[in-house]
Amino acid sequence: MTKLSCTVLILLSMSITSTYFGQNKKMKNKNVVIDTRMTLEEALTGLKIPPKIREQLTLIDVKYYGFDEKIHSGELVVNKKVEKNIESIFMKLLSIKFPIEKVIPISKYNWDDEKSMLDNNTSAFNYRFIKGTKRLSKHSYGLAIDINPLLNPYIKINSIEPEGAVYNPKIPGTITAESQVVKIFKSYGWSWGGDWRKGKDYQHFEFDITNK
Numbered sequence: 317m318t319k320l321s322c323t324v325l326i327l328l329s330m331s332i333t334s335t336y337f338g339q340n341k342k343m344k345n346k347n348v349v350i351d352t353r354m355t356l357e358e359a360l361t362g363l364k365i366p367p368k369i370r371e372q373l374t375l376i377d378v379k380y381y382g383f384d385e386k387i388h389s390g391e392l393v394v395n396k397k398v399e400k401n402i403e404s405i406f407m408k409l410l411s412i413k414f415p416i417e418k419v420i421p422i423s424k425y426n427w428d429d430e431k432s433m434l435d436n437n438t439s440a441f442n443y444r445f446i447k448g449t450k451r452l453s454k455h456s457y458g459l460a461i462d463i464n465p466l467l468n469p470y471i472k473i474n475s476i477e478p479e480g481a482v483y484n485p486k487i488p489g490t491i492t493a494e495s496q497v498v499k500i501f502k503s504y505g506w507s508w509g510g511d512w513r514k515g516k517d518y519q520h521f522e523f524d525i526t527n528k
Contacts, residue, residue: 347386347387348379348386348387348388348389349382349384349386349387349388349389350388350389351388351389351390351391351418351419351420352390352391352419352420352421352424353391354375354391354421354423355375356373356374356375356393358421358423359375359391359393359421359423360373360393360423361423362423362426362427363423363427363443364443365443366443369443369456369457372395372396372397372457372458373393373394373395373396373441373458374393374394374395374396374399374458375391375392375393375421376391376392376394376399376402376403377389377390377391378390378391378392378402378403378406378419379406379407379410380406380409380410380414380416380419381409381410381413381414381415381416382415382416382417382418383415383416383417383488383489387410388416388418388419390418390419390420390438391419391420391421392419392421392438392439392440392441392461393421393440393441393458394440394441394458394459394461395441395457395458395459395523395525397459397525398458398459398523398525401504401505401506401523402440402461404504405500405501405504405506408500409497409500412496412500414489414495414496414497415464415488415489416438416463416464416489417436417437417438417464417466417489418435418436418437418438419437419438419439420437420439421439421441422437422439422441422442425437427442427443427444429442429444430477430478432465433462433465433466433469433477433478433481433519434466434478434479434480435466436464436465436466436467437465438461438462438463438464438465439461439462440455440458440460440461440462441455441456441457441458442455442456443455443456444456454522454523459522459523459524459525460520460521460522460523461520461521461522462519462520462521463491463497463519463521464489464490464491464519465478465481465519466478466481467481467482467483467484467487467489467490467491467519468483468489468490468491468518468519469481469482469483469518469519470509470515470516470517470518470519470520471483471515471516471518472514472515472516473515483518490518491508491510491518491519492510492518493510493511498510501521505523506521506522506523507521507522507523507524508520508521509521509522
């Protein structure tokens with residue numbers, strides 16, 4: 317075989333390989349349901365956020381197993397200090413096929429936490445106070461995440477949030493103390509609202525960077 321023939325074969329092989337993997341990648345992408353595609357600016361629009369907090373935030377893509385049994389792609393605004401942490405957690409949630417309905421930045425709901433919860437939306441950053449107090453929530457720093465809130469409500473005495481939510485551990489997507497979800501988050505240093513003594517916030521996970 318001449319040197320020219322050998323070169324042609326190598327180039328042809330490279331072309332076929334490149335085409336195959338390119339098409340394969342496109343096929344994989346076609347199988348992913350895109351729920352949202354925002355820029356960080358869009359995800360933070362409509363809310364006055366202190367510059368010191370804003371500069372700590374980043375927008376990340378996460379893949380998850382949807383209620384329709386398809387892989388979805390959503391977005392979360394989180395603190396840069398937990399970016400890799402959250403990416404790893406969601407990879408594990410996807411691997412165990414834990415169902416999540418949607419993951420969309422809460423700016424879509426005009427920063428209305430109640431509307432987001434009623435839509436069973438999983439979200440992280442929201443610059444707001446803890447209800448009934450003047451203390452900023454962990455969400456205000458991108459250090460908390462609420463998962464499937466309509467299935468995993470906040471329950472205290474006779475009140476439940478969001479209103480009309482029902483906590484039924486038998487429903488897929490519901491979080492309990494025995495859930496792999498809880499074990500995964502805790503393995504990365506996150507705490508769970510279902511462990512709280514005064515009220516149970518089953519949807520809520522938070523990360524305390526002061527103790528790390």
